[in-house]
Structures are given as structure tokens and as C-alpha cells.
Amino acid sequence: MPKRLRLTRRTNIAMTEDGYRKLRALSKEAGLDEGEFLSFVFEHWGSVMNEEKFIARIRIFNSELEERKR
16 A cells, blocks of 8 residues: 655654644644644645744743743
8 A cells, every 4th residue: 555645754853742742633633643744734834824823922932941941
């Protein structure tokens, strides 16, 4: 049986537990494995992301990052 999607790149990533749980839940809901889901999100970034909200959320995340690392 041929693969639906050929994943040619592999990368190690570090994620928070909350982020990984969300990734697993979203990929399961979409019927994809985690790698396929991440590929979809990045390949379709412009149509799945609200740029203004993303910029605001990343600023908040960055401002809280040092505290979260402790």
C-alpha cells in the first residue's frame, strides 16, 4: 500500500506537554499522524493562520517564556 504522503525530512523538536497533547488531539481529529499534520499546517500556513492573532500570541508566549522554563 503506497504512503499517502511522503515525508522526506525528519526533525527533532522540543514541545511543552500542553503543546504535544494539542498536536496529538488535532492530528487524531484530522485523521493524520503528527508529522502529516505538521506538514499540512506549514504547507498551508497562510490559509490556516490569522496573522494578527498569531503575532499577538507569539509576543505573549515570548514574554512568558523565561518564567515557563523554571
